[in-house]
């Protein structure tokens with residue numbers, strides 16, 4: 001290798017930072033130069049007293065070549081720029097880029113004796129020869145040309161510089177064809193042959209200048225032409241990829257560059273070596289590209305496989321694409337009528353449908369036909385409509401297609417209709433089967449023109465058309481479910497469509513008991529648990545809510561470390577659902593606790609000693625939701641009707657709280673805690689007078705809109721309500737005065753135990769001692 005390599009190793013293995021450091025660390029022999037440059041920083045890079053010499057000029061030139069090469073390998077634009085700038089420096093030139101002075105100091109450090117021409121064996125070179133060489137290498141850079149203006153116009157973009165002006169291909173070939181090369185062929189040949197191994201023309205990243213932006217806008221063909229021009233032969237040959245034209249291109253190149261015959265062999269060898277190098281490089285790139293593609297393809301296959309394998313995902317996937325919207329059917333073998341509790345009437349009505357699905361032919365042979373294609377399940381949320389539909393499919397052992405009405409409600413025109421088409425097509429192909437459309441009202445709601453859903457008619461019309469298109473006894477049963485039957489389009493509920501309505505109501509006390517037993521059997525529970533007591537206290541609960549109640553109780557037992565669920569957990573979760581979670585963290589002072597205890601035991605005493613009041617279930621002073629305490633009463637059965645005496649008793653119980661406060665703490669210390677009690681009592685009294693005809697004075701008449709009544713009637717109603725409330729208050733007062741001792745005992749027991757159940761309340765009121773808990 002050339003001696004230059006002792007300072008600058010033009011090898012890939014040398015880190016760029018080392019090279020830069022090497023250039024920038026002043027050598028002892030060049031210290032005088034450095035010092036003088038520091039005095040004259042803005043003008044020349046060469047101090048005045050050091051006359052420009054061949055040595056001085058050539059050393060940066062060689063440095064530049066090596067730097068450029070190294071830079072190309074490292075793709076570092078900045079060093080690249082820096083090196084290019086050095087190429088144009090003459091000792092007496094001022095180099096500017098834009099309005100910025102470039103490289104005065106670092107340049108001075110290049111003046112190392114190691115790099116002079118003498119060492120290179122080029123000491124005989126005349127300055128004219130150097131000029132000639134440089135002029136042919138870099139036309140326009142030699143003295144007499146304005147360097148500064150060049151830099152101004154080139155916008156310091158490495159790419160534009162190549163493109164517009166020079167290009168390294170010229171550097172090397174011209175170098176070889178120059179007289180200098182002929183005179184000192186051995187030395188320069190060695191440099192050039194080394195340089196050819198470096199992929200020096202791979203353009204590094206650069207600044208975006210006006211010119212480079214224009215370049216980007218140029219067509220690909222133009223760019224290809226440029227590549228041809230600026231790229232070295234080996235890259236060009238490779239890029240064009242036309243092997244046949246390689247030889248031609250090489251010949252042409254040699255001609256245009258005037259390569260002397262003596263050096264043509266060397267040129268060809270360099271060309272071939274470069275070509276092979278580039279080929280190896282591209283081969284490597286292609287290999288890694290192929291590998292990446294293969295990995296991506298395998299990953300894609302795995303992803304699709306996973307998506308299809310997961311039943312949930314596959315259903316979601318299929319139902320949410322417009323192209324294939326039919327839902328996979330599910331066999332419902334594991335759900336039967338046995339699983340649906342407390343809706344006996346509904347089950348009976350659906351039994352007929354199950355028979356039909358089990359054997360549609362039987363109906364045809366007998367000449368009969370099932371008049372119903374569609375069955376509408378109507379009922380509040382969570383009462384088991386979906387469960388019933390599943391049970392129908394399960395009983396008949398036929399496929400079950402589930403679709404939710406909201407799935408058809410698409411913002412894209414026609415998607416909903418096409419989904420319905422697909423759903424019915426698949427169902428028909430798999431008949432006998434059950435199609436279940438949940439939330440039917442969201443697809444089959446009244447077809448009101450609305451700007452929000454301008455194409456909603458399309459979906460419902462499609463549904464109607466599909467239902468009409470059924471042949472008798474085709475074996476497809478459509479079950480729709482809705483919470484709002486009144487919202488359905490009339491066309492949907494006329495005969496031949498959803499003409500059979502099955503009501504699925506909230507379960508009564510028997511139904512609730514059955515549902516509770518069913519779900520209790522799935523968990524561990526204590527034998528003392530009485531599902532009926534819970535059922536009595538959960539009026540209005542749906543099947544789903546009862547299931548949740550049992551589940552919450554099981555969770556509570558687990559949290560408390562119990563082995564099985566007891567009544568306590570069930571009561572706890574019932575209260576939680578009814579009144580919100582306990583607020584154990586709330587700090588309530590003793591005074592307020594005492595008031596609450598007397599208030600709640602006031603309610604309890606009235607309930608206990610009033611004949612027509614509901615039995616007490618529990619009394620507590622544990623804050624829960626918005627309340628500080630409460631007394632819960634349980635009807636023995638669901639009440640379909642209430643008597644006057646029962647209504648009055650309810651009012652009395654409500655009054656018990658305030659009366660207790662007044663009797664114990666005095667009129668001045670009554671609290672706001674009774675407001676909801678009064679709401680309740682007033683509501684009952686008002687209904688008795690205006691709705692139930694239970695007032696002697698106002699008679700058996702209803703007064704629905706009290707605002708429209710005459711002032712006399714209004715005041716009569718008010719008067720009557722007031723009397724009812726006043727009487728109720730007095731009755732409560734009387735009971736509490738009579739049972740003051742029991743009242744006190746109960747309040748104290750509440751203060752001690754916080755919560756008392758029905759049995760414990762009875763023990764206290766009978767004057768017995770409670771067992772310590």
Ligand SMILES: Nc1ncnc2c1ncn2[C@@H]1O[C@H](COP(=O)(O)OP(=O)(O)OP(=O)(O)O)[C@@H](O)[C@H]1O
Pocket residue numbers: 339340341342343379380381382383384385386387388438481482483515542543544545547
């Ligand atoms: N009568 C019941 N017997 C047993 N379990 C029930 C009953 N009703 C509801 N459930 C339970 O509640 C869950 C929810 O009920 P389901 O989805 O069938 O109610 P739904 O009436 O369809 O409600 P929605 O109108 O909100 O769709 C069921 O999966 C079941 O576990």
Ligand SMILES: [Zn+2]
Pocket residue numbers: 599603657658673674677
């Ligand atoms: Zn109260």
